Amino acid sequence: MFQTYDSHSDPAAHPPRLAELRRELATRRLDGFLIPRADAHQGEYVAARDARLAWLTGFTGSAGFCIVTPDRAGVFIDGRYRVQVKAEVEPAHFTPVPWPETKPADWLREALPEGGRIGYDPWLHTRHEIREMEKGLAGSGIALIAVAANPVDAIWTDQPEAPVGIVRLWPDEIAGETAAEKRARIAGMLRAAGQQAAVLSLPDSVSWLLNIRGADVPKNPVVQAFAIIEENGHVAIFTNPAKFPAEVRSALGNEVAVLPLDALTPALTNLAGPVRIDPATAPDQVFSLVESMKTPIIEAQDPVILPKACKNAAEIAGMRAAHLQDGAAVTELLCWLDARAPQLDAEPLTEIDVAKKLEELRRARGILDISFDTISATGPHAAIPHYHVSEASNLRILPDHVLLVDSGGQYGNGTTDITRTMPMGPCDSAVRRPYTRVLQGMIALSQVQFPRGLAGCHLDALARAPLWSEGMDYDHGTGHGVGAGLSVHEGPVRISRISEIALQPGMILSNEPGYYREGEFGIRIENLIVVEAKGSPDGREMLGFGTLTLAPIDRRLIQPGLLTPAEIAWLDAYHQRVWDEISPLVEGEARDWLFLATRPLEG
Template sequence: MSFQTFEDPAGGDNHAARLADLRARMRQLDLDAFIIPRADAHQGEYVADADARLAWLTGFTGSAGFAIVTADRAGVFIDGRYRVQVKSQVDLAHFSPVPWPETRPSDWLAQALPAGGRAGFDPWLHTRKEIRAMEAGLLGSGIGLIATPDNPVDAIWTDRPAPPVGAARIHPDALAGETAAAKRGRIASELKQAGQAAAFLSLPDSISWLLNIRGSDVPKNPILQGFAVLSDDGRVALFSDPQKFDAATRAHLGDDVTVLHPNGLTPALLDLEGPVRIDPGSAPEAAFRLLEQAGTGIAEDSDPVVLPKARKNPAELAGMRDAHLRDGVAMVNLLSWLDAQDPATLSEIDVVRKLETFRREQGATDISFDTICGAGPNGAIVHYRVTKGTNRRLARDQMLLIDSGGQYPDGTTDITRTLPLGSAPEQAIGPYTAVLRGMIALSRTRFPKGVAGAHLDAVARQFLWQQGLDYDHGTGHGVGAALCVHEGPIRISRVSDLPLQNGMILSNEPGYYREGDFGIRIENLVAVTDAPAEAGRDMLGFETLTLCPIDRRCIDIDALARDERDWLDAYHAQVRAALGPWVTGAARDWLDQATRPL
């Protein structure tokens, strides 16, 4: 069991010296630039300590972004979620934040390097889609992208941690809702029908779901790191350190799953018969190059596991509902405790530790991500992570944003609640009400089958837009069932064209952030369900899974329409009925008050 630590994961403050060492190594390799991504070879949002190259070099610890280093520039590319955070983490005398995706890496390189410049990259850390986009952007510039056989960051990282060897464990069939053999057979049959001899899998959550196993290689994500090749007969070659598997786990995998050391991946790819299905959006560029080197036929297509994994079956949905019930009890215990305290006696870390205690009591095996507990101006940092260095004391009459989640044996949770510590600040009431109305609107919406996340994103933003406000993150992300809290490929965002389907689970989390003052976000998880048909057209809607009161002290009740009030009252009645039997004493009294009708 591992819960949150509050140390700076970037590893010290000597980033300028590391930058100088990297530049020296680049000169040895005849490189004019080198690209350092946040991602590892599996393109996961969270990376093991051994793969935290971006944080080690720059100090930036966000979950997305990259750096490009030249002889005289070092740009750290970050999206809207991290534009406040990055300024507090990197040495601005040596690293320059670059707004991304507004600034494409190819455009930045074209300005930073002369014709004939050589920009290096590690082909195991970038997808083919990424490399193609950069090559297209650099076309005509005279700048070449150079795949390096060795990563120069690794060469200067003398105390780099060892790769993780966390133990694998069995995910019971009763929770999975389908045996691993059935999953393998079902997806292998799809490969055979498509004329594909095998599929290369590089996403650890795809492999973990397919084989009904879980792992402990990456904090807060119960996944097994590795690569796999699924053949059209259902057999799997799994490339992951064999010491992760005990006798029981090997017996669970069965004779049709062969565990091989990761060192065997390169020769296996060179020897693989095609056509091989491989995802240009998630598989590393190096894997494509190995298949091409061998002359193996390539079928570029999406990872065949991601959509079946995203469409939760009845057992997975039941597990998620049960996990949210227990998580709701933990949240009520936390919020009722917090309301009884003098804010001035607490810090952000105190709140995080107390919430983790309540989650442990409800059976959580881990948190699903580092808890975001931002008081006052820290709440405006969208993905704020409290450390001992940033830990802020709470204060009366300021806002507190708590975004957190738990990993349970049967499900994964993610919830955000924003509350005033004492009286609600006047300037927060309007935005808070707009955020709440957007969350309610998305919760209630019905839509025809075939509608994608991009079509629904504006539903949650409309009331903020009416006030000239917005937020710089997506409205919703996919969530795994006892897997990763951020799960692709589904999203509710302006750029997501993937239609939502029955059984998918997403977050519903509009927000508003006023830099230097406060942040507001209200988040529930929702499951896509069938909805009553209109004029014969098949419709979908959302079932809200999260069970926790929404703070009412910042609501401008007069701004709510009658149907919005009715939704909130009905939701609070549902929360009270579900959680009431499981909370006692002062927490039960608090729950009754927090869920009373408006």
């Protein structure tokens, strides 16, 4: 249920590991090394073998990196993890660094004013990432050195083996398109652009293209693999062939070759160009290998990313069906929590208890796995946006605290992600006022209509404006893309200040504004939404969002006087829909509870 690598298992181990890494670097005549929270595929979740950042530092967040020099070790984290990192790293040895406010190149210039050699593993960094750092280091005398063997791996004596998750087929009727049709579509894009082949490094791109799913990393049902697709539609996939049962190989057909990972290097050095490679996602080493043969490279986005992001009717139908079952499970959890709340003093309830109960309810409704580590957070833990409960951090839920539960499931027809914040007893306006502002932001984004061509950066402020009116904000994006039976965090589309990718019909995103008061409480309300075409009286192409998530939004934390009549009407209509679609799926006490939870706000 919990995170892949548990840093709490031996907190005292991290400083000695840091010292040993420095000794290893000295033997290699390196003045520093970059340790990313990434594997060769740049996925958010990494297998235990690739959890180098957590193994070295203790930091277990889903984004960040460490730079080690002879006398410094900076752990770079964004706004989601600035509370979490303080609890996970040893401050006498590791220094949290706010990122992206502090650029790694600027930090290195200060750490190594006389210059130096900084090593990096070229399989773990994208070409774009290395270029940006080289630009920042220009004129500093600091050189980035690609290493053939990762020094962290050299000192990690009990490093786990690479995963061998068995591959399964994703049904064509749920995919809405056969793998052969997808290969033909992508191959047509390559031919039209005059490209002979494209290198795919993202596991979800490979999995989507071939209608396969895997079990290499927890929660994300992707196949860890590289692939090369040619302009004739032939695909070579590079991974451990033992993952592929005979029936999967047969279904893929003769135009898909499954090859061992060590065949990737010779394949890259024997390509005829031009070859399309994405500098934002492909490892730096992929570029170096193709460049070594002077093969022409076209730098362009992974050709699968946008087709995968724009879900077809069958994929959306599968996602809607998954959300029905998920909404029923969340409803049962909320009912269970309300029944437990009055007895919290006599019958203790903890964060882990809630996470386990929710997973149990989801499993009863057919999940294959949870879609990410459940964030079950009460009191001060709820103020950590990406808090992960562990046995060491597990808090008892108290009647005067709110409880934030952010969770999701991987179903046989889709992926879910939902956050609800609930009172476990009476709450004053210090909580209710920001909760209402968060709700207003979520409603504003849910009901907006906008001209085609706008991106997430144009809409992000709508979700923040109610909070801004109170001098409040949150340090994470408002929404991320979501895969259909794939990664719960899917690129490239987002709703954030920095996302300039135009929203298109079929894209599925989260809508999750929040508010966090460090050491006290946190609030987040999240639904998944799908981009839909909307009509316009003057013929203008307009888009909007349809809501996929169906579960009650707690009304007890709302200050109704802050809501406009239109906002109340939206909430009442949403709750009527929740009742209409979820009530047939739950019984007894849960159905009675749902009836009360979905009444009109002023009813």
